[in-house]
Amino acid sequence: MSARPSPPRRGDFRYFQTIATRWMDNDIYGHVNNVVYYSYFDTVIARYLMEEGGLDPWRGEVVGFAVESGCRYFRPLAFPDPVVAGLRVARLGNSSVTYEIGIFRGGEEEARAAGRFVHVFVDRRSERPVSLPAPLRRALARLLVGEAADGGER
Amino acid sequence: MSARPSPPRRGDFRYFQTIATRWMDNDIYGHVNNVVYYSYFDTVIARYLMEEGGLDPWRGEVVGFAVESGCRYFRPLAFPDPVVAGLRVARLGNSSVTYEIGIFRGGEEEARAAGRFVHVFVDRRSERPVSLPAPLRRALARLLVGEAADGGER
Amino acid sequence: MSARPSPPRRGDFRYFQTIATRWMDNDIYGHVNNVVYYSYFDTVIARYLMEEGGLDPWRGEVVGFAVESGCRYFRPLAFPDPVVAGLRVARLGNSSVTYEIGIFRGGEEEARAAGRFVHVFVDRRSERPVSLPAPLRRALARLLVGEAADGGER
Amino acid sequence: MSARPSPPRRGDFRYFQTIATRWMDNDIYGHVNNVVYYSYFDTVIARYLMEEGGLDPWRGEVVGFAVESGCRYFRPLAFPDPVVAGLRVARLGNSSVTYEIGIFRGGEEEARAAGRFVHVFVDRRSERPVSLPAPLRRALARLLVGEAADGGER
Numbered sequence: 001m002s003a004r005p006s007p008p009r010r011g012d013f014r015y016f017q018t019i020a021t022r023w024m025d026n027d028i029y030g031h032v033n034n035v036v037y038y039s040y041f042d043t044v045i046a047r048y049l050m051e052e053g054g055l056d057p058w059r060g061e062v063v064g065f066a067v068e069s070g071c072r073y074f075r076p077l078a079f080p081d082p083v084v085a086g087l088r089v090a091r092l093g094n095s096s097v098t099y100e101i102g103i104f105r106g107g108e109e110e111a112r113a114a115g116r117f118v119h120v121f122v123d124r125r126s127e128r129p130v131s132l133p134a135p136l137r138r139a140l141a142r143l144l145v146g147e148a149a150d151g152g153e154r
Numbered sequence: 155m156s157a158r159p160s161p162p163r164r165g166d167f168r169y170f171q172t173i174a175t176r177w178m179d180n181d182i183y184g185h186v187n188n189v190v191y192y193s194y195f196d197t198v199i200a201r202y203l204m205e206e207g208g209l210d211p212w213r214g215e216v217v218g219f220a221v222e223s224g225c226r227y228f229r230p231l232a233f234p235d236p237v238v239a240g241l242r243v244a245r246l247g248n249s250s251v252t253y254e255i256g257i258f259r260g261g262e263e264e265a266r267a268a269g270r271f272v273h274v275f276v277d278r279r280s281e282r283p284v285s286l287p288a289p290l291r292r293a294l295a296r297l298l299v300g301e302a303a304d305g306g307e308r
Numbered sequence: 309m310s311a312r313p314s315p316p317r318r319g320d321f322r323y324f325q326t327i328a329t330r331w332m333d334n335d336i337y338g339h340v341n342n343v344v345y346y347s348y349f350d351t352v353i354a355r356y357l358m359e360e361g362g363l364d365p366w367r368g369e370v371v372g373f374a375v376e377s378g379c380r381y382f383r384p385l386a387f388p389d390p391v392v393a394g395l396r397v398a399r400l401g402n403s404s405v406t407y408e409i410g411i412f413r414g415g416e417e418e419a420r421a422a423g424r425f426v427h428v429f430v431d432r433r434s435e436r437p438v439s440l441p442a443p444l445r446r447a448l449a450r451l452l453v454g455e456a457a458d459g460g461e462r
Numbered sequence: 463m464s465a466r467p468s469p470p471r472r473g474d475f476r477y478f479q480t481i482a483t484r485w486m487d488n489d490i491y492g493h494v495n496n497v498v499y500y501s502y503f504d505t506v507i508a509r510y511l512m513e514e515g516g517l518d519p520w521r522g523e524v525v526g527f528a529v530e531s532g533c534r535y536f537r538p539l540a541f542p543d544p545v546v547a548g549l550r551v552a553r554l555g556n557s558s559v560t561y562e563i564g565i566f567r568g569g570e571e572e573a574r575a576a577g578r579f580v581h582v583f584v585d586r587r588s589e590r591p592v593s594l595p596a597p598l599r600r601a602l603a604r605l606l607v608g609e610a611a612d613g614g615e616r
Contacts, residue, residue, distance in 0.1 A: 019174050019176075020173050020197070024196065024197075024341045024344075027331070027334065027335070028335070028336060028337075028519050029519070029525055030212050033504075034528035035332055035497060036332075036497075039178050040176075042177045042496060043176040043177045046234070047233075047234045050234060051234070057490050068532070069535075070533070070578075071530065073528050073531075079197075079200070080204060080205070178489060180489065180490045181488065181490070182491075182492050183365070183371055183373075183490075184490050188377055189346040190486075192343040192346055196343060212336070220342035222380050222381065223381075224376070225377050227373070227376065270378075327482050328482045330481075330501050331501070331509075332501050332505075348484075354541070354542070355542045365492070388509045388512060
């Protein structure tokens, strides 16, 4: 907490997706509720995995299980703000991936929130970890950011 | 139930808005859950009221209360389908409005779901019905569809 | 709209379930958002079907598809209100069921909202309607309310 | 990541609340979606603050803003599992609080997920940090766990 990191910027991410806020995203204080950011995170990740990495959540043999997630909230958002989610890969293991996500308001340079999400890929039936299938690994490697690969603590 | 109506079509609506589906919209059957359609309905309505009708949900004196809603589901949707919501006004009363909504998959002509939603506008503090403010009424009148004004039973 | 029906009462329902409200159920106006009521509806229905009717949403051959839903909102709720959902069956067809739901605040006699929900049961693979399996039919028949069986139009 | 911590246990928490899972909490894989855990976190926190600490989210001068949150997922949950959320305070500052949350399935001893959440309390209008009001501080101090006060890395 002491040394609060500064918000990430657009240039820190490799893939972007527009996410429309919804009326019910706003909570009683008139801001997007803290929970909802995580639905932005898993939306940008899932869509990338499905469209670029060949993940098929309906019939595929490999599925991604969340093992860890986190978020720092820098400045609030509110419906009907347009939101852009930026994605990068901070660590690419044999069966696990650590993503980092930036949540931007419209065209802003500085993220309103910074997310972190760790997937372990498992066999759908046994639920045991498996090596990442090659198409998935190739797609994720394209988002890998060198400096972030050591990960730090976060 | 006996005479199930057919799905509405694009031309039946007057205002359109794109709504990005989210990973968690999908339920255990791999389709957008029935509940989530209603979040599409109140999103397209709220954004129209805010951007075109001058509604200010943070500070405005007039707020819209839901008194009735409904949906017919014709064909399923699934994340990451792109969704377009069409909106029209079927009835415009002194303090209440009946909206009809069509939920389309991408550019399709026929709606996947048809919604209905009734707002009563009330004073924020007293929560008593008020006449629609003029800018709001004008915005809603632009979406009024004559033939639908009688409404039928639905 | 003209002849707005009065709220249903506890005695109108046959099965009850407690549903904890959540912080994010509240919207910007400090009330449970209109969308969220539908998550109460499908929760009370799903749990009854799973615990009393033998429905297995993970592996069962028969799944329930929503074809229609609706809600009348009489008085608002707000987190952290305790909520009780009452359930009855208004119509039991060969492959479809019409449920009616009352949403009560704590021990109140009069419902805050009245829901309606229609399921068609289909084969998981073909997605074609099937006759209700016997255990499911028996469980639903126990909630059937004679007078409501004609249903009216709503 | 290397030294994955073990799940917390019941005895690690000071306050407990039952949270009913909902049908739509389950995602396409038949488990409670990773996002939904955060709605359990802010529900147990908000209810404690409102019922024990005098927080009034409708009219109070002091509101809690989320500045950071995180979760480790140990074993999945699924609707209709009964869920119990345990709460403790790991750090109590002048205007900020760090909570830790354990999510348990029914009466189990070991948590299925471990959450962390940081609130900064601000003035509703200026949105500037304020000292915790005395009743709130007293309520939170009752949940403070000495050993956890240093925080560990997380």
